[in-house]
Amino acid sequence: MGKAVSPLKPAHLPQMPEIAGVRLATAAAGIRYAGRTDVLLVALDKPTSVAGVFTRSKCPSAPVEWCRARIGGGRARALVVNSGNANAFTGKTGRAATRITADLAAEAVGCRPAEVFLASTGVIGEPIDAGKFAGVMHDLAAGAAPDRWIEAAEAIGTTDTFPKLATATARLGGAQVKINGIAKGAGMIAPDMATLLAFVFTDAPIAADALQALIARSVVDSFNAITIDSDTSTSDTLLAFATGAAAAAGAAAIVRANDRRLRPFRLALDQVLGSLAEQVARDGEGASKLIEIVVEGAVSKRSARRIALAIANSPLVKTAVGGGDANWGRVVMAVGKAGEPADRDRLSIWFGDIRVAHKGARDPGYAEREVSTYMQRREIKIRVGLGLGTGRDRVLTCDLTKEYVAINGDYRS
């Protein structure tokens, strides 16, 4: 199926530096797709700190369960990701497949299976043939190289229409450290994916516990602040790996997440995760517009988040934006349904910088023509002022279009 590239695709790919101790390789194992890569092996040359954040689904995939059981060990030597099959709702067969895959990777890179981390994305409920990894694993390990970032981002995609990469640097003690990240988005393959996978690598010497605290904090306003269609995948996985190679150049060894020297690193990490999350929203199925929703004046940040998500998940708001309609009545509706403190008579709404509603009624000052022109843009900002407190939050989403229905209404097989 030829996929039209999202009109919201970033203008250019970032220049990804190499990260000492991280080598990548991809292969076409024929899991589901023909004529494209579908397996990524990341070989970590030395024992590497690892941390992870996973889906809250009560029906997680077998790879999510595999990672959860081993993330406490804090040490990784390899990551294997496949696209085409999520290995979710696959019962004992699925669990056996994770074991086989980890054993193959462990043998190929020379480590224990418990040091291998796994992620899968694609169809739910189809048994995965782990034997297909056997044919490619040794070549992957032998051919892994430090410069294969774009290939890696491409191999893990499903209905993504562009590869998602981000990079940043930060001072950490006496040296500069690097952070590279790749992600796949909420595209859905014929059948069922809305899986978000993201992998972040750094040469900073950060202990696993500290790394865990850092990513748990950084996802709040990045991956947890985007929504395409309110559907939570069985497979959502963010894994972070810190090789520590920069210690040789003088980077400070970090044991605790509240270490003051981490401040620049934290900002860089936020930047990488924020960029990847925005790219996911830009590549939502059928998306023609990126929508930024800012809620201010709520009683708390948590309350602002809930209201922002109610707006972002409203099919009526999303279809209106897709149709170029500054339909603020639907924003009122979404604020009202969120169940959070809101006072209709203090509510104000802006599209871009144009205030369309003020203190519980239509703003008499706004010109429909002006706001109509604004709504033709590719990037739409909806701002809601509640006038109750200082709580503020921001989420990203995209519009709901006929293409979304077409992509997700196609028959599986």
Next chain:
Amino acid sequence: MGKAVSPLKPAHLPQMPEIAGVRLATAAAGIRYAGRTDVLLVALDKPTSVAGVFTRSKCPSAPVEWCRARIGGGRARALVVNSGNANAFTGKTGRAATRITADLAAEAVGCRPAEVFLASTGVIGEPIDAGKFAGVMHDLAAGAAPDRWIEAAEAIGTTDTFPKLATATARLGGAQVKINGIAKGAGMIAPDMATLLAFVFTDAPIAADALQALIARSVVDSFNAITIDSDTSTSDTLLAFATGAAAAAGAAAIVRANDRRLRPFRLALDQVLGSLAEQVARDGEGASKLIEIVVEGAVSKRSARRIALAIANSPLVKTAVGGGDANWGRVVMAVGKAGEPADRDRLSIWFGDIRVAHKGARDPGYAEREVSTYMQRREIKIRVGLGLGTGRDRVLTCDLTKEYVAINGDYRS
């Protein structure tokens, strides 16, 4: 705009009996639409018990606030409903409009304004011109007749493609009593409606407090168990009116909702509300299939309801059904995201009578061809067995189609 009639429309309209003490009239007041009726007056000849259930939106419409403030009085003499304008988010002007409308109706039927109940549906945020009611109110009151049920249901509709009516009878003490109901559905008018309005009339002699308890119970498995697109309107209103006229024929006067003699009446009320709610789901925008979702084996009914709604509100499940795809992987996803107790390895899923998933994996016994044939039907039943307890619930929804996007992506003006 020519509206294609929903393919899920019931085969025939019910025969609506007259209800003593209830007279109806409709008019074209030109609130927004041309060439159709848009105002309904129901004149209640004697003081009538009234009870109501309203939207939980934090931004309710002016008519909802009007009714809430007066429902405690328990007595009604008139109901005025208009379509075309929801009188929501209209500030002081909106409040003034409810007062003007109630004054006009009170004068026309000869009662106090506090005995007039109001509901509006249509565009949000547009000031409503209550003066338009002045021109029609006296003719409405003079011309009201007991047999205008279909006209009444038509006048209150917005993007509804068929009028929604239901009727039932029940024994109450020494006489048979009647219940008539009309509703408008979750169709959206160019701009913002997902409003559900429903009005129920009976000649049973039931005190207002008891009537309130009866409808509060009956909405749980009728109007509160349907969803079109998860968007809650600012205007949802259910009002029930009991004239008591059947007392003359020997019907028992009821003061308490737990009166044993009410049992047949309760069943009849459930039947009327259940039928109206199903008709609303059948007329969801762009609907091509009615979807019944049954969740069994949950830890409680409440938990089953939440899981059923997570499935019913999932855009991925709804698009799959629209596309004729028995995509049970998406049902697994929706169960997983509901946040309720669920054990993947006990989960079973049926489409119709065909079990497609069993104990956490694909059911090896099902034939794709058989389930594909089933998915071509107009009415699809998805059943989920959790295997945890005895909690069971059922909700109705419809599929998500390109027509939904088209209807709701059209520009407002």
